[in-house]
Amino acid sequence: MWSLHNLLFTLCIVLRCVTTAVEVIHVTGYLGSMVKVFCSYDEGYESYEKYLCKNDCGSYDVLITTSNPVINKYGIHDDKTTRIFTTTISDLHSVDAGQYWCGVTRTGSDIYTEVKLELVRDNCCDTVTKIQSYEGYESISCPYESQYQNSLKYICRGNRPSTCLQQALITSDTKSNGRFTLDDDKVSGTFTVNINNLTQNDSGSYLCGVHRNSKLDIFTYVELEVQEWCCLNSIKINGTVGHPLTLWCPYPAQNWDYKKLFCKGDHRNNCTNVTSQRRFTLQDDAYSNSFLVRITELEAADAGTYWCGSDSQWRVGNYTKIQLSVVFLQHTTTENFTTILEIVGPNSTDVPDATVYVVFAARSVLLLLLLCALVIVHKYKYYKLKEAEVPISRHPPKAAEEEELSAADVQKLKSIVCHKPYYKCPPLFFA
Known part of the structure; x- marks a missing residue:
């Protein structure tokens, strides 16, 4: 036998007395995650009790009320300033999908707003954008539709849309966070995430997200593969202290008009430009797709690792690694014998150890x-x-x-x- 409350609710539906249910709130959530339902009400009902119920809103269909704000996986909070009460449902399962009602208790018939909850799997997406890169620097481009120009943009690691915003590496509000920067080009409808000091540990799944208040966020799935950084060529050269030395640096033909660079450092990330020194001169020869670096008078401190190339972004294939060892030649002559001393300069990990040759002719x-x-x-x-x-x-x-x-x-x-x-x-x- 139905209760009086059920009977009144049925009569209201038949007689269309639920005048506030002119619109339906559509909510989509992720299985295994949490969803929030936002329900507004008119002025004058701030002190009234609010609740969320399911199906026919019978006595046993009421899930949570503001008088008892936490029950199992349900919670409710009433913001009387904005006149919006928010209900949360955690640990979503497929049985949680369906019809709900936001209710405001009052004398006579309550005020109801219909809610339809749809649940989807917590993964993304049907299409994947694959990016292959090398250690150093990479940009990830994320397109979006024009109506979301002013929406919040962000990027996260992994493939779980439900937690992406909470675990975002960077958002369009912050624009810069450590190695990550975000630039939003609203004209082209694309936001770009730049990653500096890229390593192989950065390989994996990424989600570009566009936040929507009433619906699920929109995502673009990116799979990033970072390969070990390498160079176009690697050579070893010996030079003699006090003598001139010429280094040859080839570059790809398409980079003929790029600015050429020549720097010194164990790694390209801490490479220092040396062409400002008067002993170093750089001469470009576009016809041979190479440029020459001439050292007029080699010094002991010149031994080490050099990088020459034609791309300030350090993209693969646009530079040459040079390992330079410096040699001292010292001739000393005494009665009836001659000593010849040769010493390999510093930073000679890839060349034989320093050697001393002594010839006793006497x-x-x-x-x-x-x-x-x-x-x-x-x-x-x-x-x-x-x-x-x-x-x-x-x-x-x-x-x-x-x-x-x-x-x-x-x-x-x-x-x-x-x-x-x-x-x-x-x-x-x-x-």
Whole structure:
């Protein structure tokens, strides 16, 4: 048996006494999320009780009232200044979709406004815009319709529309937030999000959102893939301190009229322009799609990593990485030997370690002299023995002082060769 309240509600529908239900509030929510229902009322009803009910609004159909503002997953708040009471429904499931009524309690028949709740899945979208980029810098363009020129724009990571605005990386109100900036071109109907210092960790899903007060926000789904940053060419060059050096920097043909850059730094993000120094000159040759950088007099501090290119945005393929090692050549000469010293300059991680070459020419000469002396001595002894075997000499014998003089010569040779400060002869070399 129906209650008196149900009977009155049915009669009001039949007799069209629900005069305030001239419009229907359409609300769309996401499954598993929360939805808000905004219901307005006329002046004079600020102190009256408000409520939300479902179906026929029977006794058991009333979900929440302002006299008891929180029940399970329902909540209600009455803003008497704006004369709008807001009802929230959390943890939405498919059974929550359907017809609701915003009610204002009064003597006689209550005031009702019809609400239709539609639920959709919490993901987006049918189409995906894929962007491939490289570490460094990227722009994401998000188009929108002209009627939303003054609407709030934003971008978030992930693919959940229900939480996108709350987790927005940047909005059109803030315009700048850390690495992110947002520019809204209302003429073209596109807002652009720029990301600086882009890394591979920035790869993933993004949602461009346009906020709508009474309906679900509009989204554009973007899939961003960030690849490891690389360059057009990578070369290694050696230069000599005090000497000139010319570096060759090619660039893509389409960049012939771009401003050319040449800078120094371990990474392009901390690259310092060096062409302001008088020793560095840059000459462009558009016919060969390259430019030359000449260093008039190389210094030790010039060793390091250089970048030359033709695109200030550092887009891939528009620059060359140069690893320059600086060499010192030092020649020192002493008696009978020469030292040649070569040292590779700093920042030489990609070139062999610094090396020292020392050539002792004197030692080789000394060894050769020793061998010659040894041969001379043995030949001398050999002839002496031959002369002793011959009974009759065709030549008169040498005087004693001449024989002693020959021995003294040998002794002098020994002292010259074997008593140098850098070499000693073993006793067996001389009898």
